[in-house]
């Protein structure tokens with residue numbers, strides 16, 4: 384059967400999820416074995432040791448590779464999103480230079496500035512929505528450009544093809560974190576990106592019940608190198624979590640499209656709210672990169688919404704603490720809606736000067752819009768904002 388012509392939604396259900404030949408089970412069994420009997424001494428079968436390869440992880444990686452599009456040479460599943468990003472940074476050596484986005488997940492910021500720097504890797508943060516600034520920051524030592532398809536927390540949208548061109552002109556690799564975008568709405572490898580990363584903890588798993596990370600890679604030699612690093616350093620995803628992510632993928636398309644619709648409605652409603660100073664959502668016509676987003680995204684702009692309250696630091700915290708349905712929690716991408724204050728939570732690991740420089744103000748609130756109904760979420764936010772600002 385030629386699976387490549389099937390739609391995204393169909394592949395998410397069938398590719399990597401073949402019927403178990405020994406029992407007919409339509410859900411493949413979870414292989415917990417850590418080691419595999421070999422055909423002979425020094426003779427290697429398909430699997431030998433679970434760090435190097437595991438059937439359940441292999442199935443998940445097959446599904447993921449199929450969802451990232453034709454350019455994908457293969458995918459790797461890691462124990463967390465950070466482990467996946469760390470694997471990419473292990474391609475670098477002392478003296479190499481990285482350009483990363485200034486609208487970057489706090490954990491990636493911390494990895495680059497407080498771990499990679501120990502090995503002599505230098506980092507420059509640049510506004511990824513400004514290709515001229517990225518070009519100007521390139522040095523002969525630049526080996527990696529690292530961006531996010533939807534920046535965090537300001538939801539900036541870089542032009543992926545422009546960035547890929549800048550990286551490749553100089554022989555650098557470009558990787559992007561597509562956790563907010565998801566492969567349902569955006570497949571960066573189709574835009575010339577070399578490596579796409581996801582925190583599978585978020586939309587891919589989708590239910591706030593497992594940690595994981597993934598890389599999908601455009602070229603075989605780069606994939607081989609990343610696999611070598613993963614196997615040598617060991618941060619693979621365990622079989623039970625592989626199963627949970629694989630199950631999440633089956634409903635990814637449905638979930639993300641529905642959540643994106645609700646997010647757009649909430650963003651429009653927030654824009655008209657008297658206590659809201661500004662709303663950042665790529666689906667709004669006045670978002671600075673709306674045109675780029677409309678070109679790159681496929682039928683939805685994601686389910687993350689950031690807005691700024693016309694209130695103090697304490698009032699903002701109070702609003703985040705006053706919701707009933709939105710849980711006050713870091714993370715995102717699950718069926719339940721979450722609310723957080725980036726300055727004190729997801730981006731607390733930024734230096735305060737960088738937070739101020741990159742617009743991560745104390746009044747900023749980030750929403751991860753779940754699958755609850757729009758009306759319930761709107762009512763919940765409204766009462767929380769009014770409680771905080773009107774006392």
Ligand SMILES: Cc1ncc(COP(=O)(O)O)c(C=O)c1O
Nearest residue numbers: 463464465488562582584595714
């Ligand atoms: C955009 C983004 N990238 C990467 C990560 C790290 O993923 P994990 O927590 O699975 O290590 C996160 C976690 O919040 C994230 O939001």
